[in-house]
Amino acid sequence: MKDSYTILQKNIYETQSKYTVQEFPYFSIQFGEQVVNIEVNFKPLLLSSLAKNVSDIDEGKTSSMLGLLNWKAPYKERHPFGAKSFSPFLPPKEDIQPGFIWWIVEPNNDNYSPPLSNERYYPPQVPSNLLVIHALLSLFHPHPFLWTRFQPQGTVAILRAIGDNFYDIIFRIHAEYQLNKPPLHPFWFTPSQFQGRLIINKDSSVVKFFHMEVPDTKLNVDMEWLNGPSEDSMEVDIGYIPQMSLISSAISVPMDNERGANQKLHDIKWHAEISVEEALTSLELQFFPFKKVKYYRRTLRETALASPPILEILNTHFISFWSIVEDLKEIIKENSDSVASFFAQVCLDNYDFPVESIIFTPNGSVIHRININALLGLVDEQESFFEIRDPVEKNYQEFLENALLMSKAIRVDLEKKQ
Numbered sequence: 001m002k003d004s005y006t007i008l009q010k011n012i013y014e015t016q017s018k019y020t021v022q023e024f025p026y027f028s029i030q031f032g033e034q035v036v037n038i039e040v041n042f043k044p045l046l047l048s049s050l051a052k053n054v055s056d057i058d059e060g061k062t063s064s065m066l067g068l069l070n071w072k073a074p075y076k077e078r079h080p081f082g083a084k085s086f087s088p089f090l091p092p093k094e095d096i097q098p099g100f101i102w103w104i105v106e107p108n109n110d111n112y113s114p115p116l117s118n119e120r121y122y123p124p125q126v127p128s129n130l131l132v133i134h135a136l137l138s139l140f141h142p143h144p145f146l147w148t149r150f151q152p153q154g155t156v157a158i159l160r161a162i163g164d165n166f167y168d169i170i171f172r173i174h175a176e177y178q179l180n181k182p183p184l185h186p187f188w189f190t191p192s193q194f195q196g197r198l199i200i201n202k203d204s205s206v207v208k209f210f211h212m213e214v215p216d217t218k219l220n221v222d223m224e225w226l227n228g229p230s231e232d233s234m235e236v237d238i239g240y241i242p243q244m245s246l247i248s249s250a251i252s253v254p255m256d257n258e259r260g261a262n263q264k265l266h267d268i269k270w271h272a273e274i275s276v277e278e279a280l281t282s283l284e285l286q287f288f289p290f291k292k293v294k295y296y297r298r299t300l301r302e303t304a305l306a307s308p309p310i311l312e313i314l315n316t317h318f319i320s321f322w323s324i325v326e327d328l329k330e331i332i333k334e335n336s337d338s339v340a341s342f343f344a345q346v347c348l349d350n351y352d353f354p355v356e357s358i359i360f361t362p363n364g365s366v367i368h369r370i371n372i373n374a375l376l377g378l379v380d381e382q383e384s385f386f387e388i389r390d391p392v393e394k395n396y397q398e399f400l401e402n403a404l405l406m407s408k409a410i411r412v413d414l415e416k417k418q
Contacts, residue, residue, distance in 0.1 A: 007236035011249075020124065021124065021125065022122075022123045022124060025131040025135050028082070032330065034082070034083045034205060034206055034207065035082065036083055036085075036210060037078060037079075037249045038078060038081060038248060038252060039079075039141045040078060040246055041075060041244075041247070042243060043243040044241070045068065045071075045240065046239065046241070046242065047239075049239040050239045051238070052237055063184060063295060064184060064187060064226060064227050065187060066180065066236075067178075067179025067187045068189065068223070071267055072142050074139060075140060075141055076139045079250070081132070083134075083205055084204050086132060086200055086204055086210070088130065088133070089171065090169075091157070097159070097162070098117055098160060098272050098274045100159045101158045101282060101286060102156070103156050104133070104171065105146055105173075105353070107154035107220070108153055108315055115359075116149040117149075118224070118234070121143070121178050121186065122143060123144060130146060133155060137173070137177075137194075140177070141177045141179065145178065153173075154174060154287075156283055157169050157170065157283075158170050158171070161273030161370060162393055163268050163269055165201045166201050167199070167200055167202065168197070168273070169198045171197075171198065171333075172193055172194070172195055172196070172283040173193065173196065175191070175194065175312055176188055176189060176191070180225075187223070187224075187367060188222075188223065188225065189221060190223070190224075191221050192217065192220045192222070193214070194212050194213065195213060195214075195280065196210070196212035196274075199214075208247040211246065211248070212245065213243075213245035214241060219326060220240060221238065221239050221240070222236070223238070223239065224236050236250070244363055256390050307397070313401070321343075325351065328348050331344040332345055346364040346366075350366050355371060355372040356370070356372070357370050361410070367407055368406055370399050370402035
């Protein structure tokens with residue numbers, strides 16, 4: 001069955017260009033090949049989790065959300081794969097130990113290239129070795145994009161355990177979906193991540209276990225959509241999807257054998273292994289190097305925080321914590337008299353923008369602040385083709401250094417008054 005076709009579509013430079021669209025790839029299962037039956041579990045996004053009240057949105061703007069509102073069930077409830085289809089998940093070499101990390105879908109690490117366009121509806125053709133990932137993501141919705149418009153991008157894996165014949169592989173995918181079709185304006189649905197686990201033998205002839213899911217956190221999906229033809233009409237929100245997962249219904253078995261569900265995983269003896277938690281942490285650091293700095297709660301997803309000079313400043317002079325508003329409210333609710341609650345309230349009292357960095361003293365006095373639009377606005381004003389350093393990194397470092405100078409000035413004034 002043909003799984004691609006060619007269309008004309010505008011690119012970011014407003015010119016028409018041809019590209020091949022990737023449809024759902026159907027894999028042929030060879031005679032005698034083991035079969036992996038994948039079950040799809042999906043519960044649609046909770047509209048009540050959105051900051052926006054959908055019922056209050058103008059009728060003219062709700063059409064942009066039709067793709068989301070109509071997405072009530074997965075594209076496929078189940079699908080068979082040949083075990084060999086999972087071979088792209090295998091490590092690139094054999095002489096490895098637990099903790100070995102490799103990229104399956106390489107990210108675009110060029111921070112100076114423009115982001116991928118919002119004005120896209122259909123996923124481009126993917127390399128043959130990545131078709132299985134496209135197919136797995138397509139079980140939820142037929143229009144997944146293996147490369148997100150913004151960082152973090154890609155798919156990375158780590159070897160958790162190794163036995164005589166089997167690997168235990170943990171992986172993490174960053175991908176997104178386009179929920180609308182023309183003539184509707186684009187609606188981008190970006191899960192926080194997909195975490196997965198695969199137990200597969202070394203020649204990929206047997207898959208003992210497969211599982212992949214969007215982690216069940218309070219807010220686990222970013223959404224962006226256009227209400228008109230220009231970027232100025234863009235709206236954003238975050239929400240909660242209760243379930244978006246895949247799981248193998250049984251150990252892979254020959255096509256004429258239905259007894260695989262009775263087989264157990266505990267018969268595998270691992271010669272060397274690391275914990276699942278250690279594996280997940282290592283994968284996170286591959287996407288977010290700045291998390292090597294000690295943080296509290298969430299982290300800011302900006303390339304500037306991967307900069308060694310900025311990491312040095314943060315390690316030396318700051319206690320850093322990054323959080324979402326809902327978590328701050330939860331901290332206050334759980335223990336209103338705690339130190340954490342005090343700082344959470346300081347953040348809420350001074351917060352007025354979706355993404356904002358606020359610097360304050362231990363007594364809660366705000367010294368300096370900047371929101372992401374202001375930071376990127378500085379980039380637009382100062383950016384030059386001759387810049388060697390990332391302008392966002394440069395401006396964020398200046399923001400931190402200015403805060404330190406302000407802090408010293410405040411301390412000097414206090415000493416004079418005493």
